[in-house]
Amino acid sequence: MKYNMSERYARQELFYGIGKEGQKKLTGKKVAIIGCGALGCTSANLMVRSGVGCVKIIDRDFIEECNLQRQTLFDEDDISNNLPKAIAAKKKLQKINSNITIEATVAEINPSNIDSNLHDTDLIIDGTDNFETRFLINDYCVKNAIPWIYGACIGSIGITMSIIPGVTPCLRCALQDIPTFGSTETCDTAGILSPASGIIASIQAAEALKILTDNVAAVNRYLLKFDLWKNEITRLKIHNLREINICKTCKSNQFEYLKMGKYSATTTLCGRNAVQIVPVNGSNINLPMLASRLKPIGNVSFNKYMLRLETDKYVVTVFPDSRVIITGTNDLPTAKSIYAKYIGM
Structure with missing residues (x-):
């Protein structure tokens, strides 16, 4: 059954930043979401409800009971049915919006398959859980001029950054190298507060909508960090990092993480x-x-x-x-x- 699109997106089209022209632009766009955990579930849900023409979900994992606390597209039946996250997410999202295309790939993104999975995307949203994959995405996006939205959440702390190659600093401008193993908290050591991941994913989705509708001037130019439990919000200035850092990715074009030796x-x-x-x-x-x-x-x-x-x-x-x-x-x-x-x- 095809529903009336003029009614579905009416409230979104009333928003001054999108309007009818912006909605038309969304219809012709393709977004890839890499990782369908807490961040990926929420951002996928929002992209589908917003009317992005094609949403591709890529995830390597299957659903476990501990996921249900924060991964909003899954339920107990998915666990009983032994479904991979990407497949279960696609089934749910198709029920939300049957007028768009939803693709699901059960795989881990690596240097050998990243181009075949992402070459036709307009924007990538980070839903991963490790810096190795993020640095790989960063190399690929900078090399191919594809915007992407970095996001991470541990405990009650969330962090996000919008990356538009050639316009903003890239992830490696900000972090330079992958943090030393064991130097950062993980879900195992710090846990995760589900409202925190929901907020970060919502910010990622909002940033994606800005870029997809050509509202680049509205894009966040800071590295945004918050602690939801302590009620703290920090905006770190990063706009000049491309000038003051000799970035191996966007300055030297080395793209080390696209090589299998780094994987x-x-x-x-x-x-x-x-x-x-x-x-x-x-x-x-x-x-x-x-x-x-x-x-x-x-x-x-x-x-x-x-x-x-x-x-x-x-x-x-x-x-x-x-x-x-x-x-x-x-x-x-x-x-x-x-x-x-x-x-x-």
């Missing part, structure tokens, strides 16, 4: 007692065949999106692209050993 194939997952392993020479896996082989080892369930093996100590989730998430440990050597034991190296 970690094995990583711990934020907020989870889990490790992801991405085989260097991965290929598509026959999930039914693997399920048959693993049945004697533990409880096995699978669908076309993923396979899950439950043993006494670990849960091993295998995706068709050969990625594996091992839940029950955050020790990399242990995870690799489990991978070799059950999947084969």
